[in-house]
Amino acid sequence: GDSVTQMEGPVTLSEEAFLTINCTYTATGYPSLFWYVQYPGEGLQLLLKATKADDKGSNKGFEATYRKETTSFHLEKGSVQVSDSAVYFCALTSTGKLIFGQGTTLQVKP
Amino acid sequence: ETGVTQSPTHLIKTRGQQVTLRCSSQSGHNTVSWYQQALGQGPQFIFQYYREEENGRGNFPPRFSGLQFPNYSSELNVNALELDDSALYLCASSLRSGRNTGELFFGEGSRLTVL
Numbered sequence: 001g002d003s004v005t006q007m008e009g010p011v012t013l014s015e016e017a018f019l020t021i022n023c024t025y026t027a028t029g030y031p032s033l034f035w036y037v038q039y040p041g042e043g044l045q046l047l048l049k050a051t052k053a054d055d056k057g058s059n060k061g062f063e064a065t066y067r068k069e070t071t072s073f074h075l076e077k078g079s080v081q082v083s084d085s086a087v088y089f090c091a092l093t094s095t096g097k098l099i100f101g102q103g104t105t106l107q108v109k110p
Numbered sequence: 111e112t113g114v115t116q117s118p119t120h121l122i123k124t125r126g127q128q129v130t131l132r133c134s135s136q137s138g139h140n141t142v143s144w145y146q147q148a149l150g151q152g153p154q155f156i157f158q159y160y161r162e163e164e165n166g167r168g169n170f171p172p173r174f175s176g177l178q179f180p181n182y183s184s185e186l187n188v189n190a191l192e193l194d195d196s197a198l199y200l201c202a203s204s205l206r207s208g209r210n211t212g213e214l215f216f217g218e219g220s221r222l223t224v225l
Contacts, residue, residue: 004152034213043114043218044153044200089152096206097143097166098214100152 002027006090006101013080013108021075021104023064023090031094033057033066033073038087038103047075047088080108114217116201122223128189131220133201135182141165142184143214144176145200153200159184160206188222196224 007022025033035047035057048057053068062077073090085108090101115134123129135142141160145153155168159178173189182203188195198221202214 036216044202044214044216046213046215049213091152095166096141097155097158097168098145098153098202099155102152103150 002031002092002094002099004090004092004099004101006088006104008102008104010105010107013106015082015108015110016079017108019075019077019080019084019106021088021090021106023073023075023101025071025073025090025092027071027092027094029094031092033064034091034093034098035062035064035073035075036089036091036100038089040086044089080106082108082110084108114201114203114215116199116217116220118220119218120221120223122225123191124225125191125193127191127224128187129191129222131186131188131199131201131222133184133186133203133217135184135203136215139203139205139215140182141204141206142178142182143202143204144184144186145202146170147198147200147219149197156186191224193224196222198222 003026032051034049036044037047048059050057050066056065064075087103089103091098143158144156147153157167158165162178175187177185198219200219202216
């Protein structure tokens, strides 16, 4: 069945460092891909999405490109802030239900 | 625009009891999905409701059941609670139209503890 694999955390960075969180997927067909973020004490929020190969999703300085050849959707940000500390989930859907990775905790230190 | 609201936010039950969790969809949304998020894990799909009918189910036993009402609000019921049911239960709403791009709007969840 469809699945998502994320790099294990926690990831600890200093403020203004470059961020990459790896995400790979297995799916039949042509899924849409997402990154959701869960800030402490809050619900899941959609961060960005891409619906077809080579699409780039972007929001709040975060970017991810839908790479069909490598079945990947890595999350990147050029300069992280303390306020980016959260749990990040990669997810896919091709049938209307979301399949999530296990989540990667990001901690940014001042 | 009203977001997704869930109740209660926290509750404690004992093994064998039954629980009902409630969710109000975001205004204009006609589809509700429920997810279970165990501590340190990603959310797992329980089921989805569209137009008051179950429209897809994950790998959860029949003691997990749900309802969707004409106003698109929803309930999740869990019977015969087990310790492993302790988790954060997330409700998400969406607008089903054409190709489903999967953009869901989540509530903050109901944290269930089973003792």
